[in-house]
Amino acid sequence: MAEATTIEPTRDQLDALRWDDRGLITAIAQDADTGEVLMLAWMNAESLEMTLAEGRMVYWSRSRQELWRKGDTSGDRQFVREAYFDCDADALLFKVEQEGAGACHTGERSCFHRAFGR
């Protein structure tokens, strides 16, 4: 049973982040158990704050221009186990526990299910 874990970032960590000109940052979700990369989406400052506070992945939907609490509609919630930022602080990596069938709206476990050259 997945449970939410709150992560408390330091002020220095939050201040270090580099948001793009739309106020967004890329976020990778990786299966904490298998290492499978599940999806790449975007966060704004509010969705990152919610993600760390609630321990559940909350993205910013660029197409709908709204907060996207992953799994609220589909049931396929993602619980955060660990959260990282990269060396130039413009990309995020979350190790998550994926609920349900998977991360992808197609029903596949990973959004990266199509391979070049096959």
Next chain:
Amino acid sequence: MAEATTIEPTRDQLDALRWDDRGLITAIAQDADTGEVLMLAWMNAESLEMTLAEGRMVYWSRSRQELWRKGDTSGDRQFVREAYFDCDADALLFKVEQEGAGACHTGERSCFHRAFGR
């Protein structure tokens, strides 16, 4: 010993890709053996073409505005084992064989070596 593998994308696959307004697409490099996410960077059409043809990761450096053949300077080349695109075709995932000490210019193996809340 790492060896280059050429991947031949289909025309339909290349046509499906959705480049942003700068002509770029996000590219994740993941260690093919351990599953560790090594880095996130960007590609333009030319760097993707070179990556698939040469079997070596070639990025587009946004800061230098030039092609970035990963490892030409550092020696830490990345050889492509598998290449994927996601369900909405605006993000790429490469499973790579990482040469040398690692992917990060800091000397760390992964660019995602800083965790929130620690």
